[in-house]
Amino acid sequence: MTMKVSFSLNGEPVETDAEPRELLVDVLRDRLGRTGTHAGCEQGSCGACTILVDGHSVRSCLMLAAQVEGCDVVTIEGIGSPEGLHPLQRAMSEHHGLQCGFCTPGVVLSAIELLETHPDPSRSEIERWMSGSICRCTGYSGIVDAVSAAARGRVR
Numbered sequence: 001m002t003m004k005v006s007f008s009l010n011g012e013p014v015e016t017d018a019e020p021r022e023l024l025v026d027v028l029r030d031r032l033g034r035t036g037t038h039a040g041c042e043q044g045s046c047g048a049c050t051i052l053v054d055g056h057s058v059r060s061c062l063m064l065a066a067q068v069e070g071c072d073v074v075t076i077e078g079i080g081s082p083e084g085l086h087p088l089q090r091a092m093s094e095h096h097g098l099q100c101g102f103c104t105p106g107v108v109l110s111a112i113e114l115l116e117t118h119p120d121p122s123r124s125e126i127e128r129w130m131s132g133s134i135c136r137c138t139g140y141s142g143i144v145d146a147v148s149a150a151a152r153g154r155v156r
């Protein structure tokens, strides 16, 4: 049995079928084709599935799709464009904040919430905030450098 769920996705109204216990990450990827939201651990540990719901970063593997009825949902597809990257995306590129890119959508969306709530974070605040995103590749320095550069407007 499925139900209808309606919400705003990257600024556009969407309505989708979802089973009552279907995870938001699965609905985004499998029913709505937003595969930029990555499924890693699927138990709330890695941060790869992080998206914004009503402006707050959440792990979409820990939410049911039914919980976003009427909400404003933003995935990485709603951030920047190939021709016009978001400053955080440019900073990630300029400061080597990504390699394979698996963690990157979650990193960017989490960092967006940080910079919107703390526009001038210290390096240790960035490290603490970003500690929920596990990266197998970068060693994290590039990620912290990128967020710091974006916060200070030091992005070309």
Ligand code: FES
Pocket (backbone or CB within 6 Å): 038, 039, 040, 041, 042, 043, 044, 045, 046, 047, 048, 049, 050, 059, 060, 061, 062
């Ligand atoms: S896939 Fe959701 S936290 Fe890892």
Ligand code: FES
Pocket (backbone or CB within 6 Å): 097, 098, 099, 100, 101, 102, 103, 104, 134, 135, 136, 137, 138
């Ligand atoms: S860039 Fe590969 S997991 Fe972070």
